[in-house]
Amino acid sequence: xxxxxxxxxxxxxxxxxxxxxxxxxxxxxxxxxxxxxxxxxxxxxxxxxxxxxxxxxxxxxxxxxxxxxxxxxxxxxxxxxxxxxxxxxxxxxxxxxxxxxxxxxxxxxxxxxxxxxxxxxxxxxxxxxxxxxxxxxxxxxxxxxxxxxxxxxxxxxxxxxxxxxxxxxxxxxxxxxxxxxxxxxxxxxxxxxxxxxxxxxxxxxxxxxxxxxxxxxxxxxxxxxxxxxxxxxxxxxxxxxxx
Amino acid sequence: xxxxxxxxxxxxxxxxxxxxxxxxxxxxxxxxxxxxxxxxxxxxxxxxxxxxxxxxxxxxxxxxxxxxxxxxxxxxxxxxxxxxxxxxxxxxxxxxxxxxxxxxxxxxxxxxxxxxxxxxxxxxxxxxxxxxxxxxxxxxxxxxxxxxxxxxxxxxxxxxxxxxxxxxxxxxxxxxxxxxxxxxxxxxxxxxxxxxxxxxxxxxxxxxxxxxxxxxxxxxxxxxxxxxxxxxxxxxxxxxxxxxxxxxxxxxxxxxxxxxxxxxxxxxxxxxxxxxxxxxxxxxxxxxxxxxxxxxxxxxxxxxxxxxxxxxxxxxxxxxxxxxxxxxxxxxxxxxxxxxxxxxxxxxxxxxxxxxxxxxxxxxxxxxxxxxxxxxxxxxxxxxxxxxxxxxxxxxxxxxxxx
Numbered sequence: 191x192x193x194x195x196x197x198x199x200x201x202x203x204x205x206x207x208x209x210x211x212x213x214x215x216x217x218x219x220x221x222x223x224x225x226x227x228x229x230x231x232x233x234x235x236x237x238x239x240x241x242x243x244x245x246x247x248x249x250x251x252x253x254x255x256x257x258x259x260x261x262x263x264x265x266x267x268x269x270x271x272x273x274x275x276x277x278x279x280x281x282x283x284x285x286x287x288x289x290x291x292x293x294x295x296x297x298x299x300x301x302x303x304x305x306x307x308x309x310x311x312x313x314x315x316x317x318x319x320x321x322x323x324x325x326x327x328x329x330x331x332x333x334x335x336x337x338x339x340x341x342x343x344x345x346x347x348x349x350x351x352x353x354x355x356x357x358x359x360x361x362x363x364x365x366x367x368x369x370x371x372x373x374x375x376x377x378x379x380x381x382x383x384x385x386x387x388x389x390x391x392x393x394x395x396x397x398x399x400x401x402x403x404x405x406x407x408x409x410x411x412x413x414x415x416x417x418x419x420x421x422x423x424x425x426x427x428x429x430x431x432x433x
Numbered sequence: 434x435x436x437x438x439x440x441x442x443x444x445x446x447x448x449x450x451x452x453x454x455x456x457x458x459x460x461x462x463x464x465x466x467x468x469x470x471x472x473x474x475x476x477x478x479x480x481x482x483x484x485x486x487x488x489x490x491x492x493x494x495x496x497x498x499x500x501x502x503x504x505x506x507x508x509x510x511x512x513x514x515x516x517x518x519x520x521x522x523x524x525x526x527x528x529x530x531x532x533x534x535x536x537x538x539x540x541x542x543x544x545x546x547x548x549x550x551x552x553x554x555x556x557x558x559x560x561x562x563x564x565x566x567x568x569x570x571x572x573x574x575x576x577x578x579x580x581x582x583x584x585x586x587x588x589x590x591x592x593x594x595x596x597x598x599x600x601x602x603x604x605x606x607x608x609x610x611x612x613x614x615x616x617x618x619x620x621x622x623x624x625x626x627x628x629x630x631x632x633x634x635x636x637x638x639x640x641x642x643x644x645x646x647x648x649x650x651x652x653x654x655x656x657x658x659x660x661x662x663x664x665x666x667x668x669x670x671x672x673x674x675x676x677x678x679x680x681x682x683x684x685x686x687x688x689x690x691x692x693x694x695x696x697x698x699x700x701x702x703x704x705x706x707x708x709x710x711x712x713x714x715x716x717x718x719x720x721x722x723x724x725x726x727x728x729x730x731x732x733x734x735x736x737x738x739x740x741x742x743x744x745x746x747x748x749x750x751x752x753x754x755x756x757x758x759x760x761x762x763x764x765x766x767x768x769x770x771x772x773x774x775x776x777x778x779x780x781x782x783x784x785x786x787x788x789x790x791x792x793x794x795x796x797x798x799x800x801x802x803x804x805x806x807x808x809x810x811x812x813x814x815x816x817x818x819x820x821x822x823x824x825x826x827x828x829x830x831x832x833x834x835x836x
Contacts (some may be wrong), residue, residue, distance in 0.1 A: 202831070245656045246830055265659050273657035279650030283452040284445070295441045296658040324452075340654070 192219040192242060192348060192379055196251035199237050199403075211237040213403035214251065219381050219396065221347070224374050226394030227383040228427060234403040235383035236275070239352045242381065243273040256347050256379070269297060272341030275352030282326030286317060286336045289325055290343050297344035304343070311339045331362040338369050349373045351382040355389065367393065387423045397423075399430045406430045438660050442668020443675075450638050450672060459637045460676045464630050464684035471626070472691040483563065491533035491568030492517050494526070498538030504546075507579070508536075513571045527559050533568030534558045536576075546583060623688060624792030625766045627681055627723060628785060631731045632738075632762050634680025635673050636755060639738035642669045644751035652833060666739070666827040670820065673735040681727055685720050722795045726805060729812035730788045734762075736819035743826050746835050769793055781807045784815050 199212040212234045219225035229235045240246040242253055244264035252259055258266045280289055287308065294304035312318050315335045320328060325336060341349065351370060355363040370393055373380050384390060390397055390411075397414060399407045407414065407430045411423065418426045450456045493514045498505050509516050520526065523535040537555040539545065545552050554576050558569035584598055646652040655665065738755060745751035762785055768774055769789035776790045787808045794801060826832045 243657050245653065246834070265661060268657060268659040271657070275653070277650050278654040278657065280654070281445075281449060281651055282649065283449045288445075288448070292441070292445050293658055296438070296655075296660045298659070 191221060191254070191256060192225070192381055193254040194218070194238070194242065194251075195253060197238065197241055197248050197253060198250035199234075199241060199246065200249045210403050212241065212248070215400070215403070215405045216251075217396075217398050217405060217408060219379050221379045222374060222377045223395045224370065224380040224382055224393050225396045225398065226390040227381065227398050227400055228385065228387075228390050228423075229383070229400035230385055230431070233400045235400055236277075236352050237403075238400070239273075239275075239350050239381065239383055243271050243350050244268055245273075269344065270346050271348045271350055272344070272346035273350045273352070274337055274341045274354050276354065276356045276358075277352070278337060280325040280328075280333055280336055280340075283324060285322045285324055286328065286332070286339070287312075287321045289336055290339045293340045294343045299344060307343050307345070308339070311342050315339060330358060331365060334358065334362050334365055338366075346378070348379045349381070351380070353384055354382070355384070355386065387427065391423055399427055401431045406433070435661075435664055438664040439668045439671065442660065442665055443671045446638075446642060446669055446672035447675065450641070450676065453641065456638050456641065456676065460634050460679050461683060463633065464680050465687050467630070468626070468684055468687035469691045469694075472688070473695040476695050486564045486567055489564060489567070490515050491564060491571065492531070493568050493572060494519055494523050494532050494535040496523060496535055496537040497540065498542060500540065501538060501542035501544075503543045504538060504579075508575070511571075511575060513575075514568065523557060527557060527565060530559075530562070530564070533565045534572055536572050549587070622770065623796050624723070624727075624789045625770060626688070627684055627727055627792065628730065628766050628789055629763065630684045631677050631681045631727060632734050632759070635677035635731070635735045635738050638676040639673045639735065640742045640745075640748055640751040640755065642672060643739060643743040644745040644748050647745075647833075648747045656833065662827045663824050666743075666824050667820075670735055670739055670823060673739055674732060677731040677735050678728070681731060682724065685724065689720060716798075719795050719798070722800070722805075723792050726788055726791055726795070726808060726812075729809060729816045730785065732816035733784065733812060733819050736816060736823045740819060740823040740826050743823065744832055744835070765789060776801065776804050778804075778807070782811050784812065788812060 194215055194217050197212050197215045198210065201209045201211055203209045215234070215238055217225065227235050227238065237246065241248050241260060242255055244255075244260050244267050247261060247264075252261050254260075255267045256270045258270075260267060281292075284292065290308050290311070291304055294307065299307070312321055315338060317332070317335050317339065320332055323332075325333060328336065349370070351366075354366045354370070358366065367389060370380060370382060374395075382389075382393065394411065396410055397408070398405050407417075407426075409417065414423075414426050415421055418429055420426045420429065450460075490512075491514055494517050495505065495508055496519055498508075508514075517532055523532065526532045527535060535557040537557070539552040539554065542552065542554075556569050556572050556576075559565040585595075588595060588597060646655070656662075738758075741754050741758070742751040745754055765783060765786035766789045769786055770793075774780075774790065776787075776794065780790060781787045781804050787804075791801070791804055791808050
């Protein structure tokens, strides 16, 4: 379960002064659901998700992730969250196995559990052919699989995806989309940010449209279509943003 | 504080760094190659150059002296020099290294010498040019011997004792043992290189583990793991310290071996007639003492470099911050080599300079325990402050996500 309560994040910018990247954002996402955060570049998606994964602390407000408060128990949250974005790269000089093993250790798992989990994940994602190959010698698709394995090694209850398909080719993007769907089917709480309308239409149970740091509209795809009397999500998005 | 977590980060960083060619070069290859090159290589080249210069029979020119056939005959019979015909542009020829030196014989030299009249013999040479120096030396030696012979003959003719012109002798007596004399010459160089290599050994890993991580996008990956940022920075710090100490230890070992081998080789080359500079002996006690006194400085360097590098957005930016730091470290390390700079309580508190000065003393076998304790303590305090700053910077979002 994720519950964002009046989240605010302000930054000091040399040129623009005080900038409000996230402005009183509230929403919730239940286990077994995918919540899609839809917004243009600079809308505040990444900052919101970084707050939820406790990489950043909110200026005001809070969020409850899997029962823990982001402002008070960030380490407990990081233990039950899997965070994946195009910015979360791999250690190039470690092998695929070592990379996942390292994160298993950081999550406090014992060596037997790590090995068992890695064996299961590598088998399911068909990664055994390149398990001992250095990450900097892997293809983009292989790297994505290693990143997925890295987020899954501690079997998190909450998955946070920040524009996970940006810059990926069709095949690599499909792997990610399939993985997100699998996470929902496993009963995990999934939050997902993107500016690709088709991905939102395909995946999300709930959609939040974010613009200028504010959550402008929220609901199911059907609910949003009914409310704005429009079928195409892109038209709905433009109407919300321009309003 | 979880040592397990710090250990996990340290182990990963160690594996990661040892697979990086650039880290291995700065940590292992540079100290292992630099010391033998500096000691044996430079020593051998220097000895060969000096040997070659000494073997050469220098070409010298006699200016004037046609009215003094006796002197000219003696000069022309000298085997140590080769006389070339007189030319007016002798200065130019010395500069162009066509001849090594020239001697200007005063008018009526033979006659004036016999009459006991005062005169000055001028020897022209190119200052700083070793072969020209040898040429001038040989001429000077000849004229000194001639003067001594003349004085001796004059005294004998007048039946006067030698003490008439030389009532007493002056002799300096050295009380310092030979290793201390050698240590004073070479001792300043040793800490300079150890300190410098300690810094350069830590430099690359510090940048790679912080700014490099930001650039490669792995910083965000590690920040979303449950490890605390304090454990993360301490694990990274330990890796940087390992690199710094490995560089220092390897350079110390390499230096001890190089001095041992180099000394033997150079002594063989000069057939035992070694300069006191070669009498330097680096003892095991000195090496261990230097290691312990350099330890807090390595901690200080590692933490300071980590703190500076984490502030940078990219590897390149980190390099531009750290390069000027080299000068800040080199200056006090060089200052310690200057003659006359001696340890006192105030200098014992100046980072880098204090370690450099005390190492110089340790090399020469002097152990001022009061200063050693003071330097160890002050360096440890600076190191603790640098670690605290690095930990603090790792907690700051505006530093970690600087755009």
